């Protein structure tokens with residue numbers, strides 16, 4: 368039996384005709400970039416993320432770059448983040464001229480360890496950029512407390528976590544992206560809410576900042592050919608926006624299917640299999656379902672033979688990437704991160720898995736581990 372790591376057909380089959388209809392309308396109208404479809408998406412995303420504003424952009428990576436620019440972060444500034452994430456998190460910081468400062472992660476959630484943040488703060492620190500990895504939010508209460516105490520901004524890299532939830536010590540439950548100054552989403556096809564190309568969004572509750580972010584998206588233009596800032600071309604296509612507006616109402620149901628699959632894994636896997644840890648105050652969207660395993664290479668070989676898709680997110684931590692050599696990190700600097708890169712293995716979790724496929728994964732893993 369073949370169990371792919373991700374198959375998007377189940378997401379697109381039911382809405383195929385609707386999407387083709389939208390293609391056709393947009394093609395007739397020929398408003399290909401920004402415009403009413405993007406306005407609609409922004410209002411849909413803001414509502415979904417429980418924020419006042421959303422600004423659609425060209426990708427999750429560009430959302431991070433524009434967010435940093437919007438908070439005036441650049442040359443000489445330091446941004447605290449994690450090295451156990453997709454490259455774009457630190458790449459964005461570096462590209463605006465700032466320095467990524469990597470803090471180790473918690474071994475259970477894979478998210479930034481708040482107890483290690485303060486030691487990394489210097490007089491150059493401007494911002495903390497937690498990543499809500501694999502669909503689970505980072506522990507935002509202590510992060511926001513530290514940011515407040517040291518007068519730092521917070522950008523949530525929510526690229527993998529749209530719709531994920533965190534219950535704060537104040538008793539309220541918050542959506543990913545709505546707790547910091549700016550939240551950034553990616554609509555890359557394999558994210559829980561993906562489009563048919565590249566796109567992303569920023570969300571914020573700060574109205575003044577929202578306007579600036581909107582201007583930065585379009586070369587810092589305030590009115591036609593008048594530029595208040597040097598922004599970039601971070602614009603989003605109408606076609607991607609229209610597709611996302613069609614898919615968004617179906618998203619919670621798909622999150623639920625992922626959680627159902629995770630629950631089947633949790634009861635099916637034998638005790639010795641180290642399953643994902645989800646904090647009591649978090650509701651994950653399982654962008655990835657990630658185990659910690661021994662003898663990973665051998666296990667991967669056997670899984671491939673059994674037709675079970677799998678992947679390593681991420682094999683090389685960012686502090687040890689060749690392009691960041693000049694930052695001066697060495698092996699051993701972030702022991703938890705480094706050990707996770709050696710043991711993590713992600714399994715199929717997408718909503719379209721059949722019960723038989725889930726059972727095949729369970730039976731195979733129980734036999735192999």
Ligand SMILES: *Cc1c(COP(=O)(O)O)cnc(C)c1O
Pocket residue numbers: 426427428429452453455456498524526527552553554555565566567
């Ligand atoms: C996917 C991702 C990004 C980048 O998003 P793109 O849309 O691919 O540019 C940034 N951060 C994290 C954690 C991601 O997973």
